[in-house]
Amino acid sequence: MSVSTPAMATSVQEEDFDVGALQRALLAGSHGEGAVAAFTGYVRVSNDQREVHCMELEHYPGMTQRSIADIQQQACERWPLLATGVVHRVGKLYPGDQIVWVGVASAHREAAFSACEFIMDYLKTRAPFWKKELGPDGGRWVAAKAEDESRAVRWREDSAH
Protein backbone atom coordinates (compact mmCIF):
# COMPACT_ATOMS: atom_id res chain seq x y z
CA MET A 1 0.00 0.00 0.00
CA SER A 2 1.50 3.33 -0.98
CA VAL A 3 1.49 6.28 1.37
CA SER A 4 0.05 9.32 -0.36
CA THR A 5 1.84 12.65 -0.09
CA PRO A 6 0.38 14.82 2.67
CA ALA A 7 -1.72 17.71 1.44
CA MET A 8 -0.06 21.09 2.01
CA ALA A 9 -1.57 24.55 1.86
CA THR A 10 0.42 27.75 2.39
CA SER A 11 -0.74 31.34 2.22
CA VAL A 12 0.88 34.70 2.93
CA GLN A 13 -1.83 37.32 2.71
CA GLU A 14 -3.10 40.64 4.01
CA GLU A 15 -6.69 39.43 4.41
CA ASP A 16 -8.07 37.97 7.60
CA PHE A 17 -8.88 34.26 7.74
CA ASP A 18 -11.60 31.97 9.15
CA VAL A 19 -10.15 29.20 11.29
CA GLY A 20 -13.24 27.00 10.88
CA ALA A 21 -13.00 27.17 7.11
CA LEU A 22 -9.24 26.49 7.26
CA GLN A 23 -9.73 23.42 9.43
CA ARG A 24 -12.44 22.09 7.12
CA ALA A 25 -10.14 22.68 4.15
CA LEU A 26 -7.38 20.78 5.95
CA LEU A 27 -9.62 17.71 6.11
CA ALA A 28 -11.18 17.99 2.67
CA GLY A 29 -10.82 14.95 0.43
CA SER A 30 -8.75 12.81 2.79
CA HIS A 31 -9.31 9.88 5.10
CA GLY A 32 -7.90 8.49 8.28
CA GLU A 33 -7.63 11.63 10.36
CA GLY A 34 -7.90 10.88 14.03
CA ALA A 35 -6.54 14.23 15.10
CA VAL A 36 -6.18 17.84 14.09
CA ALA A 37 -3.94 20.15 16.13
CA ALA A 38 -4.16 23.85 15.31
CA PHE A 39 -2.72 27.12 16.58
CA THR A 40 -3.81 30.72 16.07
CA GLY A 41 -1.59 33.70 16.92
CA TYR A 42 -3.01 37.15 17.65
CA VAL A 43 -1.65 40.70 17.92
CA ARG A 44 -1.19 41.43 21.62
CA VAL A 45 -2.79 44.52 23.06
CA SER A 46 0.46 45.58 24.66
CA ASN A 47 4.04 44.35 24.63
CA ASP A 48 6.45 45.03 27.49
CA GLN A 49 3.89 47.42 28.97
CA ARG A 50 4.05 49.57 25.89
CA GLU A 51 0.69 50.26 24.31
CA VAL A 52 0.60 48.96 20.76
CA HIS A 53 -1.67 50.90 18.41
CA CYS A 54 -0.81 49.05 15.27
CA MET A 55 1.62 46.42 14.09
CA GLU A 56 3.14 46.40 10.64
CA LEU A 57 4.32 43.07 9.29
CA GLU A 58 6.94 43.29 6.58
CA HIS A 59 8.06 40.22 4.65
CA TYR A 60 10.32 39.03 1.83
CA PRO A 61 7.88 38.14 -0.96
CA GLY A 62 8.75 34.82 -2.55
CA MET A 63 11.03 33.70 0.25
CA THR A 64 8.20 33.73 2.79
CA GLN A 65 6.10 31.24 0.85
CA ARG A 66 9.12 29.06 0.09
CA SER A 67 10.42 28.96 3.63
CA ILE A 68 7.00 28.15 5.10
CA ALA A 69 6.44 25.37 2.56
CA ASP A 70 9.91 24.04 3.41
CA ILE A 71 9.05 24.01 7.11
CA GLN A 72 5.81 22.16 6.38
CA GLN A 73 7.74 19.68 4.25
CA GLN A 74 10.21 19.07 7.09
CA ALA A 75 7.29 18.40 9.45
CA CYS A 76 5.87 15.84 7.01
CA GLU A 77 9.24 14.10 6.86
CA ARG A 78 9.54 13.90 10.64
CA TRP A 79 6.01 12.84 11.54
CA PRO A 80 3.30 10.75 9.86
CA LEU A 81 0.97 13.55 8.78
CA LEU A 82 -2.04 13.63 6.49
CA ALA A 83 -2.18 17.38 5.87
CA THR A 84 -0.68 20.69 6.99
CA GLY A 85 -1.84 24.25 6.47
CA VAL A 86 -0.26 27.60 7.31
CA VAL A 87 -1.67 31.10 6.84
CA HIS A 88 0.41 34.14 7.81
CA ARG A 89 -0.81 37.68 7.43
CA VAL A 90 1.24 40.70 6.47
CA GLY A 91 0.60 44.43 6.37
CA LYS A 92 -1.08 46.56 9.03
CA LEU A 93 -2.65 44.65 11.90
CA TYR A 94 -4.33 45.86 15.10
CA PRO A 95 -4.51 44.53 18.67
CA GLY A 96 -6.66 41.41 18.80
CA ASP A 97 -6.28 40.69 15.08
CA GLN A 98 -5.35 37.20 13.93
CA ILE A 99 -1.80 36.98 12.58
CA VAL A 100 -1.04 33.32 11.91
CA TRP A 101 -2.72 29.93 11.72
CA VAL A 102 -1.07 26.51 11.67
CA GLY A 103 -3.11 23.32 11.29
CA VAL A 104 -1.91 19.74 11.20
CA ALA A 105 -3.95 16.58 10.57
CA SER A 106 -2.69 13.14 11.48
CA ALA A 107 -3.99 9.71 12.39
CA HIS A 108 -2.87 10.19 15.97
CA ARG A 109 -2.58 13.11 18.37
CA GLU A 110 1.12 12.80 19.27
CA ALA A 111 2.24 13.58 15.73
CA ALA A 112 -0.35 16.34 15.35
CA PHE A 113 0.67 18.14 18.56
CA SER A 114 4.41 17.84 17.92
CA ALA A 115 4.26 18.85 14.26
CA CYS A 116 2.07 21.87 15.02
CA GLU A 117 4.52 23.08 17.66
CA PHE A 118 7.51 22.38 15.40
CA ILE A 119 5.99 24.39 12.55
CA MET A 120 5.27 27.35 14.85
CA ASP A 121 8.75 27.24 16.40
CA TYR A 122 10.36 27.23 12.97
CA LEU A 123 7.98 29.89 11.62
CA LYS A 124 9.11 32.22 14.39
CA THR A 125 12.81 31.72 13.69
CA ARG A 126 13.18 30.86 10.00
CA ALA A 127 10.46 32.63 8.00
CA PRO A 128 11.36 36.15 6.76
CA PHE A 129 8.79 38.34 8.49
CA TRP A 130 9.55 41.40 10.61
CA LYS A 131 7.16 43.06 13.04
CA LYS A 132 7.15 46.76 13.73
CA GLU A 133 5.06 48.12 16.58
CA LEU A 134 3.59 51.56 16.07
CA GLY A 135 2.68 53.30 19.32
CA PRO A 136 2.06 56.81 20.58
CA ASP A 137 5.80 57.49 20.65
CA GLY A 138 6.58 56.25 17.16
CA GLY A 139 7.65 52.94 15.66
CA ARG A 140 9.82 50.19 17.09
CA TRP A 141 11.05 47.02 15.42
CA VAL A 142 10.30 44.00 17.59
CA ALA A 143 13.51 42.23 18.60
CA ALA A 144 13.98 38.52 17.99
CA LYS A 145 13.85 36.57 21.23
CA ALA A 146 16.57 34.18 22.35
CA GLU A 147 13.83 32.00 23.79
CA ASP A 148 12.32 31.51 20.32
CA GLU A 149 15.70 30.43 18.97
CA SER A 150 16.16 27.91 21.83
CA ARG A 151 12.73 26.45 21.11
CA ALA A 152 13.71 25.97 17.47
CA VAL A 153 17.13 24.53 18.34
CA ARG A 154 15.67 21.87 20.65
CA TRP A 155 13.96 20.24 17.66
CA ARG A 156 17.44 19.68 16.20
CA GLU A 157 18.67 18.15 19.45
CA ASP A 158 15.57 16.00 19.80
CA SER A 159 16.05 14.54 16.34
CA ALA A 160 19.60 13.50 17.21
CA HIS A 161 18.34 11.02 19.82
Next chain:
Amino acid sequence: MLKVLFFARIKEQLDCASLEVQWRSALADLDALQEELCAERGALWREVLAQDNMIRAVNQVVVPGNTPLGDGDEVAFFPPVTGG
Protein backbone atom coordinates in the same frame (compact mmCIF):
# COMPACT_ATOMS: atom_id res chain seq x y z
CA MET B 1 22.74 41.77 -12.99
CA LEU B 2 22.61 41.02 -9.30
CA LYS B 3 19.49 42.08 -7.46
CA VAL B 4 20.18 43.15 -3.87
CA LEU B 5 17.37 43.56 -1.33
CA PHE B 6 17.26 45.05 2.15
CA PHE B 7 14.53 44.55 4.72
CA ALA B 8 13.19 45.94 7.99
CA ARG B 9 15.58 47.94 10.14
CA ILE B 10 18.41 47.49 7.62
CA LYS B 11 16.30 48.98 4.83
CA GLU B 12 15.51 51.98 7.06
CA GLN B 13 19.09 52.52 8.16
CA LEU B 14 20.36 52.44 4.57
CA ASP B 15 17.27 54.18 3.19
CA CYS B 16 17.34 51.61 0.44
CA ALA B 17 14.91 48.76 -0.32
CA SER B 18 16.67 47.36 -3.35
CA LEU B 19 19.35 47.99 -5.92
CA GLU B 20 20.90 46.31 -8.92
CA VAL B 21 24.59 45.68 -9.41
CA GLN B 22 26.14 44.87 -12.75
CA TRP B 23 27.66 41.44 -12.23
CA ARG B 24 31.24 40.76 -13.21
CA SER B 25 33.65 37.99 -12.32
CA ALA B 26 35.29 40.05 -9.55
CA LEU B 27 31.98 39.81 -7.66
CA ALA B 28 32.63 36.12 -7.22
CA ASP B 29 31.04 35.80 -3.80
CA LEU B 30 28.91 37.44 -1.17
CA ASP B 31 31.83 38.97 0.76
CA ALA B 32 33.13 40.57 -2.44
CA LEU B 33 29.70 42.05 -3.17
CA GLN B 34 29.37 43.37 0.37
CA GLU B 35 32.84 44.91 0.19
CA GLU B 36 32.01 46.59 -3.13
CA LEU B 37 28.80 48.07 -1.75
CA CYS B 38 30.66 49.44 1.28
CA ALA B 39 33.52 50.84 -0.79
CA GLU B 40 31.07 52.59 -3.14
CA ARG B 41 28.63 53.86 -0.60
CA GLY B 42 30.73 54.77 2.40
CA ALA B 43 30.93 54.54 6.15
CA LEU B 44 27.23 54.26 6.97
CA TRP B 45 26.83 51.23 4.69
CA ARG B 46 29.96 49.66 6.11
CA GLU B 47 28.69 50.13 9.65
CA VAL B 48 25.16 48.89 8.96
CA LEU B 49 26.18 45.83 6.96
CA ALA B 50 28.79 44.85 9.57
CA GLN B 51 26.16 44.59 12.33
CA ASP B 52 26.07 41.50 14.50
CA ASN B 53 23.18 39.20 13.67
CA MET B 54 22.97 40.34 10.05
CA ILE B 55 21.44 37.57 7.99
CA ARG B 56 22.30 37.12 4.30
CA ALA B 57 20.36 35.11 1.77
CA VAL B 58 21.18 34.12 -1.79
CA ASN B 59 18.30 33.20 -4.09
CA GLN B 60 15.94 33.20 -1.12
CA VAL B 61 17.93 30.74 0.96
CA VAL B 62 19.76 31.90 4.09
CA VAL B 63 23.51 31.28 3.84
CA PRO B 64 25.65 30.90 6.96
CA GLY B 65 28.89 32.28 5.52
CA ASN B 66 30.52 33.34 2.31
CA THR B 67 28.83 31.93 -0.79
CA PRO B 68 29.68 32.07 -4.50
CA LEU B 69 27.60 34.42 -6.63
CA GLY B 70 26.72 34.28 -10.29
CA ASP B 71 25.00 36.56 -12.77
CA GLY B 72 21.27 36.77 -12.12
CA ASP B 73 21.48 35.93 -8.40
CA GLU B 74 19.26 37.62 -5.84
CA VAL B 75 20.91 38.64 -2.57
CA ALA B 76 19.17 39.88 0.56
CA PHE B 77 20.39 41.43 3.82
CA PHE B 78 18.09 41.41 6.85
CA PRO B 79 17.93 41.32 10.63
CA PRO B 80 16.79 38.33 12.71
CA VAL B 81 13.22 37.45 11.82
CA THR B 82 10.22 38.08 14.05
CA GLY B 83 7.23 36.44 12.41
CA GLY B 84 4.74 33.95 13.72
